[in-house]
Amino acid sequence: MRNLMVTGGAGFIGSNFTRYMLEKYPDYTVLVYDKLTYAGNLDNLKDVAARFGDRYAFVQGDICDAATVREAIRAYDVDTIVNFAAESHVDRSIMNPDAFIKTDVYGTYVLLEATRELGLERMHQVSTDEVYGHVPEGASKETDPVAPRSPYAASKASADLMVNAYHITYGLPVTITRGANNIGPYQYPEKVVPLFVTNALDDQPLPLYGDGEQVRDYQYVLDHCEAIDLVLHKGEIGEIYNVGTGTEMRNIDMTRLVLKLLGKPESLIQPVRDRPGHDRRYALDVTKIRALGWEPGHTCEEAIEKTVRWYVENEWWWRPIKSGERYREYYRRQYAGREIT
Ligand code: NAD
Ligand code: TYD
Secondary structure, three states, rough: EEEEEOOOOOOEEEHHHHHHHHHOOOOOOOEEEEEOOOOHHHHHHHHHHOOOHHHHEEEEEOOOOHHHHHHHHHOOOOOOOEEEOOOOOOHHHHHOOHHHHHHHHHHHHHHHHHHHHHHOOEEEEEEEEHHHHOOOOOOOOOOOOOOOOOOHHHHHHHHHHHHHHHHHOOOEEEEEEEEOEEOOOOOOOOHHHHHHHHHHHHOOOOOEEOOOOOOOEEEHHHHHHHHHHEEEEEEEEOEEEEEEEOOOOEHHHHHHHHHHHHHHHHHHEEEEOOOOOOOOOOOOOOHHHHOOOOOOOOOHHHHHHHHOOOOOOOHHHHHHHHHHHHHHHHHHHHHHHOOOO
16 A cells, blocks of 8 residues: 555645655655546645655546546556545535535545456545534444435435445445544635634634534544544454544634634624524544544644634635635625625
């Protein structure tokens, strides 16, 4: 397991994972295979291309395109796929689920078939806590049934089921991680934390859905990357591992913390109409990944603090995104007229 194909590696978590693996393993190579959708951005990998030139390569391609996937695997002698490629934003899946079904479901199937046909050593699927659905109390274990409630969550749950089916039917060497909400460098400013931080920096309203009492487990992205690395090397084939801090935070408290860290007033909080089918709480039982030898390196608060600092120091990265017409059009569509006064 030395030549990785990181699909979706130009996105938020995939780019952090690519940098992390190249730094940690001097004898590994990484091929980033990415379609470069609105969320894919080669700026996320600018330093990686400069620092690891000979061990890093990039191919622009769609995971739904079986021929291009196979070509890339052969050309770069790939032995392991780590699949981050996905449409990843719940609100966009509510607006238009089409691309979610194509990429998250069919695309994962294409990668499974390629793994099978070409006899790769491993296909790792990066999944999410959202597949368990709303969790009113307690914490989801890996053995709990999936009960997704948004088109995004349903597309990811479908992929998990297919990955599992390929393991059972064909003995494919697969593993799955189900991560809680990630935050940190290079997260597209549609997700709540980078959206709120960058809006606050510009004294723009922070659109808080509903009553703000929803609960998430905000984990630092590099902790998640460490866990995926551990599962790749020490995880059991065919197994699923939850990854998160195992603690929880209400959205209103996350919002107040962001404002406090930036020295901005709470009057910037703008309550807006709730997300349809909003999952009020996710909570993961992380006993299994801890038993493998992993510990979260940051609390939710520490992860938020580090993230805020990165966005303060890296305007070069997010300003061009937020000022672009594509982003502004999305923002209008998602938020215009949604204010609760
Ligand atoms: P992201 O939206 O930032 O990045 C997704 C990347 O996939 C982009 O670079 C995009 O160009 C690429 N992509 C999309 N469709 C593609 C296709 N058809 N072919 C090839 N590339 C394609 O997402 P992210 O937040 O980095 O999430 C990465 C993975 O982790 C996803 O599978 C997501 O479901 C999962 N996940 C995310 C979180 C989170 O909090 N962000 C938590 C748990 C799991
Ligand atoms: P998000 O970052 O979209 O991740 P998730 O996949 O967990 O929904 O949203 C995190 C939480 O923040 C979720 O409860 C919805 C809420 N939220 C807002 O209140 N306002 C917003 O503008 C967004 C994008 C999310």
